[in-house]
Amino acid sequence: MSLEEFLEGIAEALDTENELTPETELERIDEYDSIGVLSLMSYLDEMGIKATPADFEKFRTVADLVALAGEKIDG
Amino acid sequence: MAKVRFDKGAIKAIVTTVGDRLLSIDEEAEKFGYDERTLKRVKKSMGFHTRRVVSDPSVCTSDLCAQSAGRLFELTGVDPASIDALIMVTQTPDYRAPSTAIILQDRLGLGTGTVAFDINLGCSGFINGLYTAYAMIASGLQRVLLCVGDVASKFAYERDKVLTPLMGDAGSAILIEAEASESHFVLHSDGSGFEHLIIPAGGCRYPCSLEALEPKARPDGAVRRDVDMYMNGGEIFNFTLKAVPEMFDELFAFAGVEKERIDYFVLHQANRYILQNIAKRIGVDEERLPMKTVTEYGNQNSASIPGTINAFLHEPFSGRSLRSVFAGFGIGLSWGACLVETDGIVAPEPLIYKGAST
Numbered sequence: 001m002s003l004e005e006f007l008e009g010i011a012e013a014l015d016t017e018n019e020l021t022p023e024t025e026l027e028r029i030d031e032y033d034s035i036g037v038l039s040l041m042s043y044l045d046e047m048g049i050k051a052t053p054a055d056f057e058k059f060r061t062v063a064d065l066v067a068l069a070g071e072k073i074d075g
Numbered sequence: 076m077a078k079v080r081f082d083k084g085a086i087k088a089i090v091t092t093v094g095d096r097l098l099s100i101d102e103e104a105e106k107f108g109y110d111e112r113t114l115k116r117v118k119k120s121m122g123f124h125t126r127r128v129v130s131d132p133s134v135c136t137s138d139l140c141a142q143s144a145g146r147l148f149e150l151t152g153v154d155p156a157s158i159d160a161l162i163m164v165t166q167t168p169d170y171r172a173p174s175t176a177i178i179l180q181d182r183l184g185l186g187t188g189t190v191a192f193d194i195n196l197g198c199s200g201f202i203n204g205l206y207t208a209y210a211m212i213a214s215g216l217q218r219v220l221l222c223v224g225d226v227a228s229k230f231a232y233e234r235d236k237v238l239t240p241l242m243g244d245a246g247s248a249i250l251i252e253a254e255a256s257e258s259h260f261v262l263h264s265d266g267s268g269f270e271h272l273i274i275p276a277g278g279c280r281y282p283c284s285l286e287a288l289e290p291k292a293r294p295d296g297a298v299r300r301d302v303d304m305y306m307n308g309g310e311i312f313n314f315t316l317k318a319v320p321e322m323f324d325e326l327f328a329f330a331g332v333e334k335e336r337i338d339y340f341v342l343h344q345a346n347r348y349i350l351q352n353i354a355k356r357i358g359v360d361e362e363r364l365p366m367k368t369v370t371e372y373g374n375q376n377s378a379s380i381p382g383t384i385n386a387f388l389h390e391p392f393s394g395r396s397l398r399s400v401f402a403g404f405g406i407g408l409s410w411g412a413c414l415v416e417t418d419g420i421v422a423p424e425p426l427i428y429k430g431a432s433t
Binding site: 015030031033034035037038039041042045052053056 | 112113116117119120121237295296307308309310312313316348352
């Protein structure tokens, strides 16, 4: 999966119209609330990536999600 | 390993009574402090629409179960005096002691030769209760009455925007008889997650006090008291995504059955979002895995599986022979599933609670 596809997937999971880049601060995304976190956990789980609610408390920007996805993103 | 096969024991009747008050999330939004956007989101993602609760705060789960059991005896013609055991699964008993099941024994007109006790479980309660009933049948009893449910209004703080909009009140009665029928059960417990769904105060560890009755704003943005139920939604969601699909694999391998041969998957109705995710992972569509119970009735805790059968599957269950998987998962943490056969059982549409006269 490319970085672009991953960012699109995150935006779709969150159901947000915000344009996401790695620099986007999660707190600035309106839809990044408790439901948004569930949606992201589900999206990541389908990619085979495990993330706990405690992990999400530490995430600050979209780049943290990109880092979590690691080798699943190839470009 | 709690992995068990029974060759005797069959469900003969399922009756559910639900709360008499219909609440709609549109009307409740202000109470929970939802803005327009949040309201739209919880309706779309979580499937919140309406829920049924009891209008009289003095009504207990046993009152709903008593109405269900009364109707069950009427419809089946079974003499209450012929019941050998009464199991009550609830987190909202009449009293801290004694067991509500024993009070119901007398109230329902069962003989004093009945074995009766409570089991304290929520979302996995129907599976564990059914397992206990089948084990009793295997031990030689002829007829077991299983009562399950909760009046969740008792432990969901009315302004808790996280938990309360999910909850519905319901009480079911299920009749199990000694009859040749094959069933398989797998049951699990993991107490390391006990704090993810918990009523902290009111037990011996943290007795009820004035402090415990104080409504407080919590880190999750909700207001609740320590005597109310707390849910860490993210942890429960994560646990469910991992545990439930694994449990299905385990059950199918143990029973030696392909999932294509299952007529219905009746799962604990946690919320629509969780059910959609499970359905996707196990590859079963909504036609065989109903998920509308929370949308219409709310999460009925241990009554959610019988409640779903009465509300959405009463025709197939009363009409023909079926092979079904039931699965419950949640508070404890506790989760379990079973594969059972039913053959044209008594399963009317849900009854609305009628009050003390019943």
